[in-house]
Amino acid sequence: MSISEKVHWDNRYKLGISNIDTQHKKLFELVNRLFVLEDSANVKEALREILYEFSDYMKTNFSDEEEYMSLIDFPELQEHKKLHQEIVDTIAQIISTPTKLNIIKSKMKVVAKRALIDHIMNEDTKIKIFLLEKEMENVFDISDI
Numbered sequence: 001m002s003i004s005e006k007v008h009w010d011n012r013y014k015l016g017i018s019n020i021d022t023q024h025k026k027l028f029e030l031v032n033r034l035f036v037l038e039d040s041a042n043v044k045e046a047l048r049e050i051l052y053e054f055s056d057y058m059k060t061n062f063s064d065e066e067e068y069m070s071l072i073d074f075p076e077l078q079e080h081k082k083l084h085q086e087i088v089d090t091i092a093q094i095i096s097t098p099t100k101l102n103i104i105k106s107k108m109k110v111v112a113k114r115a116l117i118d119h120i121m122n123e124d125t126k127i128k129i130f131l132l133e134k135e136m137e138n139v140f141d142i143s144d145i
Contacts, residue, residue, distance in 0.1 A: 006032040007112045013120045015128045017068065023061040024120060030054040031112045034105055043101055051104075055091045058115065062088070065124070074130055083123055087115045 009028045014021050033050050037043055062084040069077045094107050 006035050007109070007116065013117070015120075015124055016131075017127070020061070020065055020068065020124070023057070023064065024116065024124075027054065027058060027061060027116055028112075030057060031108055031116065034108050037101060037105075047101065047104065048095075051091070051095050051108075054108075055088070055095060058091065059088060065127075069127060072127075072131065072134070074127060076126060080123060080126075083119065087111070087119065090115075 007028060009025050013024060015024075030050065030053055034047070034054075037046060037050075066077065066081055066084070069080060074080070090111060094104065094111070
């Protein structure tokens with residue numbers, strides 16, 4: 001996978017939580033805007049805008065996810081919050097470290113894979129599984145009989 005190759009949304013990443021799925025798609029769009037940037041005199045401002053927008057939107061997504069997990073009494077909320085904070089810290093470090101466009105693209109490719117794909121597939125999917133298990137418990141709750 002080259003540093004200019006985009007990361008693509010796949011319906012396998014859907015959690016079935018409309019707001020969060022929409023936010024995840026938007027994060028893919030934002031990170032992909034980086035990969036079409038070319039080195040030029042004007043690229044620094046565009047790069048800064050994209051990185052800050054990605055960072056802000058990611059924080060919004062994390063906050064919304066955490067609020068949702070709290071509402072459903074998700075048992076791994078605290079661990080999930082720690083993972084979110086690690087990703088936020090990584091983005092902050094990328095933003096605050098001046099470097100060349102290709103290096104930023106390369107770092108953001110790693111973040112996109114870790115923060116978007118791996119995090120959604122390995123961590124956020126736990127929310128979906130928790131909800132399905134909770135639903136199954138309600139379907140088979142014979143204590144109401």
